[in-house]
Amino acid sequence: MFQAIHTKKDYEKALARIDRLLDFPEGSPEERELEVWSILVEAYESEVDEKIPDATPIQVLEFVMEQKGLTRVDLEPFIGPRGRVSEVMTGKRPLSLSMIRALSTGLQIPADALLGKDEPIAVTQKRTPVRGGLSVMKKKAAKTSRHSTKEMSFGAIGGRAKRTSSRISAKRK
Numbered sequence: 001m002f003q004a005i006h007t008k009k010d011y012e013k014a015l016a017r018i019d020r021l022l023d024f025p026e027g028s029p030e031e032r033e034l035e036v037w038s039i040l041v042e043a044y045e046s047e048v049d050e051k052i053p054d055a056t057p058i059q060v061l062e063f064v065m066e067q068k069g070l071t072r073v074d075l076e077p078f079i080g081p082r083g084r085v086s087e088v089m090t091g092k093r094p095l096s097l098s099m100i101r102a103l104s105t106g107l108q109i110p111a112d113a114l115l116g117k118d119e120p121i122a123v124t125q126k127r128t129p130v131r132g133g134l135s136v137m138k139k140k141a142a143k144t145s146r147h148s149t150k151e152m153s154f155g156a157i158g159g160r161a162k163r164t165s166s167r168i169s170a171k172r173k
Helices: 008-021 029-051 056-068 072-079 080-091 097-107 111-115 133-144 164-171
Strands: none
Touching: 008 029, 056 072, 056 080, 056 097, 072 080, 072 097, 072 164, 097 111
16 A cells, blocks of 8 residues: 655656545545655655755756746846856856846846855945046046156046056155
């Protein structure tokens, strides 16, 4: 009557038996049999789950894409431009925390599935965009400065140009 479940065939037979036993009323002898079969199936499923290796975040993402009929283009709102999506999907770039958050909320993927066990995570700080970029800052600084732009190096700090080498050269003179 009862036997341990060792193969997929045994498992399918047990599931079929459980389906038949679900139709019997509570308190019947079949209810106890249902309970025993449920315990056996649960034990088999936990044993099989342990044998399945953990998927990498990219494998999880590919699986979700396949299930939802998505392409790499559909990942751009969550990961970034096409080149970045390609780098992530080929493993050249790790998923950043912001990408994981966006994928988790946008595609309803559990964040822990995207973290992976041994996968590196790119932690990036958000940069505040400087209007016009570095070339505009150099031009503005060149107009207001007595020094040439060749003597200056610039860094974006709070949206303002910082003259470093010109200060050093002015102190040396």
